[in-house]
Amino acid sequence: MKEFRLPDPGEGLVEAEIITWNVAVGDRVEVNDIVVEVETSKSLVELPIPFAGTVSQLLATEGETVDVGTPIIVIDDGSGAAASAEPAEQDADEVIEPGKIGGEAPGGRIANLVGYGSKTVEAKRRPRRGDQRGGDGPGPETQQQVGAMFDQLPPSRPTDVQESLPTTASQSAGGPLPTPGPAPAQPGLASGAVLAKPPVRKLAKDLGVDLSQVVGSGDGGIITRADVESFSQGSGQSGAEAVVASAPTGPRRSSGLADRREPIKGVRRMTAQAMVDSAFTAPHVTEWITVDVTATMDLLDSLRARREFRDLKLSPTLIIARAALLALRNTPELNAAWDGEAGEVSYFGSVNLGIAAATPRGLVVPNITDADSLSLVELAQALNDLVSVAKQGRTQPADMSGGTFTITNVGVFGVDAGTPILNPGESGILCLGAINRRPWVVGTGADERIEPRWVTTLALSFDHRLVDGEGGSRFLADLAGILTDPGLALLY
Known part of the structure; x- marks a missing residue:
């Protein structure tokens, strides 16, 4: 064994x-x-x-x-x-008698x-x-x-x-197995009396169904997907989706959802600890800027028509990430880390660009190694791969360590902006807001007028121990300049 x-x-x-x-x-x-x-x-x-x-x-x-x-x-x-x-x-002919060749061996x-x-x-x-x-x-x-x-x-x-x-x-095993702590009792699963295949167990977990309460209709009493779905939709439903089957007559006083408690573990625990450590270690400062990104959206449309990007999914994040990488060249302190124990500031020679991704398991921040050395096509491919793997929950631990600067996008949820918390060991994080059509003043003097434009709000949080207001403001100004006029990227 x-x-x-x-x-x-x-x-x-x-x-x-x-x-x-x-x-x-x-x-x-x-x-x-x-x-x-x-x-x-x-x-x-x-x-x-x-x-x-x-x-x-x-x-x-x-x-x-x-x-x-x-x-x-x-x-x-x-x-x-x-x-x-x-x-x-x-x-007998196949056995060599003791003593014929060296005698009988020990044992x-x-x-x-x-x-x-x-x-x-x-x-x-x-x-x-x-x-x-x-x-x-x-x-x-x-x-x-x-x-x-x-x-x-x-x-x-x-x-x-x-x-x-x-x-x-x-x-x-000759004794109890080591466990990190008490786990919630689940009689059905613990006793092994529940017959269900792994996909059915996963479905039950997602629906909040206790398999020990489900009667299997398959061969030998095995629980099928249909059994779990039927139980979930019936009066026996429990967990996060549990609804009271027989609602009382008259005005309803509650949603009918059952109370529940979940252990803090996995990605949620790791994220919570990291955010607490960061929030109470680094003094955060956040600055904002609202930008007309119409030219950036036009550039994105042009790139989609090019052969190099034909098989890639493109989004404004690609252009903003590229612009941020260029702006970091003028603000190296945003690609650095404060080392209080050594009494030093570590300035990183390359940018490992973290991209915050919301997944069913929680927030993860995988990073693209040496993102500043990639071409626009290579950066687009890296972003596509990163997002795809993260959504599947397959991001490996090594891909989520060593980041030096992070971008988070709350605009995908229709939010205008936010004040992100720094990842531990980093001095800057950029938050992208929703890109919407808004009235905007364009032109100057007699040609000044109001037009509908693509507009977004960017927020930069930074560690005020090594980045002062001037550095943060310069980064946002450089970034906004490139997004307003992508041709300025030629200056970097």
Whole structure:
């Protein structure tokens, strides 16, 4: 039996939550098969299995948070059966008598031309790993007792699928598994009495349905998608979408939604801690500027018609990001970090541009490494890839570290602007507001008039310990100048 322990899926992470098991007890797996999906404090990570065999036991349930290094799955690779299935009988002519070639080796093995042959005594199986840890399995067995793969397991261990989840994981491991803290009790999932495939479990989690309360209509009582959806829409619905089925007559006094509590974990916990650390460490200052970006929108339309951008999704964020990278050349203190312990300011030689992305799992900020060295086409491709991966929840922890300057876009929600909080270790963050058609004064003197224009508001938050008002104002002025007249980019 081989135990697969939860590895560190990122940089220095200490725990992860089991999201979806892709295998069940009895399934055959090959090397590098994806067996489980876990959620860290930064991203969703698919974990491959490093060896082949048959799934013997799942030691963690979906929704459980486990420490790095904790065993989460047991694989039977068949080596135990192979070791115990040595030939019990041999032709006399095939056995070399002791003393013919080097005599009998220590331990009763007979020296062959290469290595050692089988023992002359009755072969006995090496105690299984579970037995060494104090399990209740049988003792050494003779060769004639070798049977099917699961006959090698301790007889007290259930092999039925309905009882195969790790209700006795602590017993088979010789003690309780380390856990980061108490987890909410879920009788159905914890006992392993719920039969449902991983996609159905995911659907139930999204709908807030307790699978232990659902009656399965599939073969053997397995719960199907239809069962979960029917339960969710009926009177038994619970969780975030729970609605009182029998509404009282007369005026309604509440929405009918049930109260609920959720543990703070994953991306939400990481984001909250980072924001608290930043807000109470760096003195924030925010400056605003409202800009006529009509010329930028015209440029965007021109780029969409070009062959180089034909297969790319373009948005104003691309042009604004490019303009911000150019403006940073005149304000290097916005691409720097305050190191209070060393008494130094670290000025970064390149810009790792963070792009804040709202995902179903919360806010994540992956970054584009060396974004200032990319061409406009390369930057567009990088933005497309970054957003696509982030929305799927597949951003890796390494892609969310090392950022030096961040852009966040609240305009996609129709918001005019905001006062963003700095990411820890950065001195500047730019907030993009909604781009709307607004009345705007254009022309000068006798040609002055009001026209509808594309207008947006930009907000820059910065660390006032190393960026003063002059530096922040210069950056916004440079940025606004490029967005108003993109031809000014040729000056940088």
